[in-house]
Amino acid sequence: MQIPKLIPLLFPLLLTPASALIGEHYACNDSLYGGPCETFATRLGVCANYPPGFSDKITSIKISKGQFCNFYDKLDCYGTALRVDHPGTANLRGKRFDNRARSWKCWEL
Numbered sequence: 001m002q003i004p005k006l007i008p009l010l011f012p013l014l015l016t017p018a019s020a021l022i023g024e025h026y027a028c029n030d031s032l033y034g035g036p037c038e039t040f041a042t043r044l045g046v047c048a049n050y051p052p053g054f055s056d057k058i059t060s061i062k063i064s065k066g067q068f069c070n071f072y073d074k075l076d077c078y079g080t081a082l083r084v085d086h087p088g089t090a091n092l093r094g095k096r097f098d099n100r101a102r103s104w105k106c107w108e109l
């Protein structure tokens with residue numbers, strides 16, 4: 001099947017509210033949402049690892065409305081976990097978790 005023919009089929013999926021399936025958060029290297037930042041999205045309840053450049057470096061996090069995420073200090077959602085609810089935190093240092101997260105998982109609140 002040609003790719004252009006797939007696009008109309010995929011369109012309804014793209015319009016599905018992200019919160020229905022996708023856990024999304026915005027993570028930054030520095031406190032107060034400074035430094036390099038990126039939006040990370042995964043299926044709810046599915047573990048994902050941060051890429052190099054973010055792994056072990058994140059200091060502030062915004063969590064999507066209606067969701068919470070657990071952050072783990074080891075890959076593949078092992079190790080010590082920290083739960084962060086929407087809206088997130090401008091400085092993980094207060095929770096002693098700055099520069100520690102290597103993987104995460106999000107759910108609906």
Ligand SMILES: *[C@@H]1O[C@H](CO)[C@@H](O)[C@H](O)[C@H]1NC(C)=O
Nearest residue numbers: 029030034035036057059099
């Ligand atoms: C990321 O944060 C660290 C402090 O934890 C800082 O030393 C480093 O310069 C920052 N990196 C970038 C690219 O901003």
